Amino acid sequence: MERYEIRLSGSGGQGLILAGKILAEAAAIYEGLNAVQTQSYGPEARGGASKAEVVISDGEIEYPKAIELDLLLALTQESCLKYSSDLKKGGILIIDSSFVKELPKGDFRIYSAPINEIAVDKVGKAVVTNIVALGILTKISKVISEDSVKKAILARVPKGTEELNMKAFDEGFKAGEELLS
Amino acid sequence: MENDSSGQIRMMQGNQACAEGALAAGCRFFAGYPITPSSEIAEHLSVALPKLGGKFIQMEDEIAAMGAIIGASLAGMKSLTATSGPGFSLKQENIGYAGMAEVPCVVINVMRGGPSTGMPTLPAQMDVQQARWGSHGDRGVIVLVADSAQESYEQTIRAFNLAEKYMTPVILLLDEIVGHTTEKVIIPERSEYEIIDRKKPDLPPDKYLPYRETEDLIPVLATFGTGYKYNVTGLCHNETGFPTNDPAIIGAQIKRLTDKIIIHKKDIIRNRMVMLEDAEIAIFAYGSVARSARSALAKCREAGIKAGLFQPTVLWPFPEDDIREVAGRVKGFVVPEMNMGQMAREVERACRRDTPVHRLNRVDGQPITPGEIVDLIKGVV
Amino acid sequence: MFNYLEYIRESNFPHIWCAGCGDGIILKALIRAIDKLGMSRDESVMVSGIGCSSRTPGYMDINTLHTTHGRALPFATGVKLANPDLKVIVITGDGDATAIGGNHFIHAARRNIDLTVLLYNNYIYGMTGGQCSPMTPVGSKASTAQHGNLEPSFNTSGLAIAAGASFVARTDVYHVQQCEKFISKALQKKGFSLVEIMTPCPTAYGRRNKMANPVTMMEWLKDNMVPVAKYDKMTDQEREGKVSAGILCDIDKAEFTAEYDKLIKKVRTE
Structure with a gap:
């Protein structure tokens, strides 16, 4: 696979950096690809703009940051408007429909789902919004297998939260299926 | 382990x-x-x-x-x-x-x-x-x-x-x-990989001089608690480790602190040379910028530009002799840095103005992209 | 007569201290205390900062570490934590410990790390020429307080107690037996122990404050150091110009390096 660039964006505290690490580990450890994950955040631990980037390739990854996005996840209106112009032609934009009301224009495919609502209503905890997003992203992008992402989630999340996180992933994955059908 | x-x-x-x-x-x-x-x-x-x-x-x-x-x-x-x-x-x-x-x-x-x-x-x-x-x-x-x-x-x-x-x-x-x-x-x-541990004194405590001048200019400091009672100070000191005001001893000590690194620089300095053999333009880059440079290198070669990379893994002592050698066979250096040109100055100094050095500086907290380096090289070539 | 020569580095003499300085008295008291306790000098380290007091280790035949200004306690913390079997003695002065090194002083006491700190309090920066320190009394003159010092001074011992020290005592070089006794107690204490020792500086402090004669300064110590039990009963008016002397704090509590060893045991068996 040639270089595939993913950016996960939203605000600080939404677990995007963890989600980025999980994606990178899924690709590098469980799929045998190369992956690098970088992050960018403001000085504050909560709130503020936050993004995590994952670059996946079967070759060497020299430049570690994303330049032309294959996939953008935007959980906030601000991040959606700020970053959608970095998407490459025909790229994928996944947005949280509860927060992103103004849709950007461009030559890309938009997938809209109430990601945070799914976490709260169907899984029962807002804290797993990032994992729900991973489920949707996995289904829509098809870059990494469902199995690898699940393994990477289980290796990362705190003990005792495995079931919760698997449910979150499955709900996201299901939402992704609906978006594609 | x-x-x-x-x-x-x-x-x-x-x-x-x-x-x-x-x-x-x-x-x-x-x-x-x-x-x-x-x-x-x-x-x-x-x-x-x-x-x-x-x-x-x-x-x-x-x-x-x-x-x-x-x-x-x-x-x-x-x-x-x-x-x-x-x-x-x-x-x-x-x-x-x-x-x-x-x-x-x-x-x-x-x-x-x-x-x-x-x-x-x-x-x-x-x-x-x-x-x-x-x-x-x-x-x-x-x-x-x-x-x-x-x-x-x-x-x-x-x-x-x-x-x-x-x-x-x-x-x-x-x-x-x-x-x-x-x-x-x-x-x-x-x-x-090798693991190096500091030398231990090979003389008994009564004959031990922590800062005795040796051929390699490197002192042998005993570990506290091993029977060697000696003095450690930030003041200029003689071979016993005690302060001194003797200009001859002070001068020799301070000179030795520089010399002990310089005489061993061949052992210390390590550079990574990428595609420099036939290069007409050399990128000097280190740290994360060297990654951008390697991406840029591939793009330059695709475009038919003979670029190479000089990547120091040791910044100090500065690989002056190696830069000088490369400078003799390229038309110019490109030095991308996330500062106002701190190492470019050193490259310029090593080139002694014989080879032009082109700077690329970013100080806005953003990485230097491969594209920026490619653009600069195209402009230079 | 006690043979001090065994404990000193004779080749480093004559010392740098002025005539009438009390620092040599402390050096001798420390040597006697170490001798009586039978401490191993191979397994002891003296760490100091910068200033007249901090030159003390250079004269002792022991492992010695003369560090940067104010930083003796962090260096000593590293030595002690790396090898808790070493006995670590810190020599510092009022400027070194309470001005530039004030933060380290508070935190070393808070950690209750097993260090014996001898703080030579001479009210002044002697080595650099008589500038005022955080211990210079209000109204006293110094080369940087020529019109008289305006700033109230620290209660250094009180600060150490409040911060969490195990043992705190104040003494002076006139009452030399008490000085030796307190040093000895501090050396035996497991935990952060401080002995604040009042010592005269006729050159930098005395000359500017009508006590140029070393004898006058010694007499001042004799007349104004008051046993703490007596001091506690005095009125504020009676306390004017007096300094309390005695053991101000002596408690047993968890010591940092011992707690660290317990932590290592715990995480290694988990």
Whole structure:
């Protein structure tokens, strides 16, 4: 696979950096690809703009940051408007429909789902919004297998939260299926 | 070995790789103070060190952390501190002390933008001259730099080896991108790397002179508590370690502090040369910018431009002779840096104005992209 | 007569201290205390900062570490934590410990790390020429307080107690037997122990404050150091110009390096 660039964006505290690490580990450890994950955040631990980037390739990854996005996840209106112009032609934009009301224009495919609502209503905890997003992203992008992402989630999340996180992933994955059908 | 994980492939941040590399090098003491973007090194070692019987301490400030690792080193432990920009400034007096008293230790500085509080979470390479000249006084320094998590691991081991071999503080520079990029690290087998421990005195205590001038100019400092009662001071001192006002002894001592690095520079300096054999234009890049440069290199070659990369993994002592050699066969150097041209000055100096040096500087906390380097090279060619 | 020569580095004499300085008295009291306790000098380290007091280790035949200004305690913390079997003695002065090193002083006491700190309090920066320190009394003159010092001074011993020290005592070089006794007690204490020792500086402090004669300064100590039990019963008016002397704090509590060893045991068996 040639270089595939993913950016996960939203605000600080939404677990995007963890989600980025999980994606990178899924690709590098469980799929045998190369992956690098970088992050960018403001000085504050909560709130503020936050993004995590994952670059996946079967070759060497020299430049570690994303330049032309294959996939953008935007959980906030601000991040959606700020970053959608970095998407490459025909790229994928996944947005949280509860927060992103103004849709950007461009030559890309938009997938809209109430990601945070799914976490709260169907899984029962807002804290797993990032994992729900991973489920949707996995289904829509098809870059990494469902199995690898699940393994990477289980290796990362705190003990005792495995079931919760698997449910979150499955709900996201299901939402992704609906978006594609 | 209790933490044997050799041969494994692991995903880790540059910062974590530094911590793991330190443990592999035999580091058993860390003192630090929280600062972005280096804190993960401390956090990781706070978990790992006690499990190996080592010690981690969060000190009251950056200055204290530097003092504590010097004390711990004299008590026989390989010691590390990690910091970033403002903290690196605060540590300088005691880094100078370690240089003067010739106490081995390692200081990792994960560079962020400055001056002052600057850009705590954004990358820069603005401390490369501070690493060289940050402490007052004159002495030789060893400064390493890493461009990836893998290299962070390996360079941390090398930093400890050089510190123990040359009895000096060694500085390892990462930038925020390297510190916070998570990627594959292949943990080397123990047989794949060397571990150097400082020399022990070979004379009995009554004949022992800690700062006796030797052929290699490197002193042999005994560990406190091993029967060698001697004095360590930041004052100019004679071979016994006691202060002196004798100009001849002072002059020789200060000169030796520079010479002990310079005479060994061939052993210390290591460069990575990529496609330089037929290159017409050479990129000089280090740290995360070297990664951008390697991407740029591929794009240049695709476009038929003969570009090559000179990537130092040791910034100080500066690889002046090697630059000079390359300068003789290329039409120009391109020096992309996340600062206002701190190392470009050195490249210019090494080229002695015979070869043009083109600068590319970014100081806005954003990485230099491969495209920017390619554009500059196209403009030059 | 007690043979001090065994304990000193004779080749480093004559010392740098002025005539009438009390620092040599402390050096001798420390040597006697070490001798009586039978301490191993191979397994002891003396750490100091910068200033007249901090030159003390250079005269002792022991492991010695002369550090940067104010930073003796962090260096000593590193030595002690790296090898808790070493006995670590810190020599510092009022400027070194309470001004530039004030933060380290508070935190070393808070950690209750097993260090024996001898703080020579001569009210002044002697080595650099008589500048005022955080211990210079209000109204006293110094080269940087020529019109009289305006700033109230620290209660250094009180600060150490409040911060968490195990043992705190104040004494002076006139009452030399008490000085030796307190040093000995401090050396035996497991935990952060401080002996604040009042010592005269006729050159930098006395000359500016009508006590140029060393004898006058000694007499001042004799007349104004008051046993703490008596001092506690005095009115504020009676306390004017007096300094309390005695053991101000002596408690047993968890010591940092011992706690660290427990932590290591715990995480290694987990």
